[in-house]
Amino acid sequence: MVNWGNPEEHVAWALRFMPTLNGMPALIPSEFLAVWSRHLVEAGFCHVDYLRGMADEDGNIHVSRLPKQRIKLSPPVRGPRHNLNNAWKWVDMDEPDPEPIRLPNIMELQPNEQAALLNQFAEAGMIPTPEGRFAGGVEE
Numbered sequence: 001m002v003n004w005g006n007p008e009e010h011v012a013w014a015l016r017f018m019p020t021l022n023g024m025p026a027l028i029p030s031e032f033l034a035v036w037s038r039h040l041v042e043a044g045f046c047h048v049d050y051l052r053g054m055a056d057e058d059g060n061i062h063v064s065r066l067p068k069q070r071i072k073l074s075p076p077v078r079g080p081r082h083n084l085n086n087a088w089k090w091v092d093m094d095e096p097d098p099e100p101i102r103l104p105n106i107m108e109l110q111p112n113e114q115a116a117l118l119n120q121f122a123e124a125g126m127i128p129t130p131e132g133r134f135a136g137g138v139e140e
Contacts, residue, residue, distance in 0.1 A: 002047075002049075004046075004047065004049065004050040004053065007037060007038040007041035007042065008034035008035075008037050008038050009034070009037060010037050010038075010040070010041045010046065010047060010050065011036075011037045011040050011041070011045060011047060012030070012033040012034055012036070012037035014047075015028065015033045015036055015037065016028070016033060039071075039090070041067070042069075042070040042071045043069060043070075043071055043072070043073075043090075044067065044068070044069030044070075046066075046067050051066075054066075068093075069093055070092070070093055071090045071091065071092060071093060072090070072091060072092075072093050072095075073088055073089075073090055074088065074089050074090070074091045074095065074097060074098065075088060075097065075098065076088055077098045077100075077101065078101055
């Protein structure tokens, strides 16, 4: 029997022997399942049987009684927003999202500012030579 009030048990049972891409069940140590279960509960997930236990005699649950989401996924400050960028992080629900990095519109810069940026790119080897090679050795 699952102890729905224990975050480390709440969904651990459902994570056991999860199918993989080739259909074989994933063999995950119980310690991982407990950590993942707690994580999912903190992210606001709960099982239907847990919700049924909260219902009144008419089968209703007031939203004020529902579990609170305690963590959220915060996007990376820099880099692409995809699953392979490990700069994503789980933070407290009250933590504000980071301000996105805003790149300047180079057409709004003064000529000396544009030149300064070009110099930085050239010094970093990011502007190709006339032969089509980058100073850093990476070909086009």
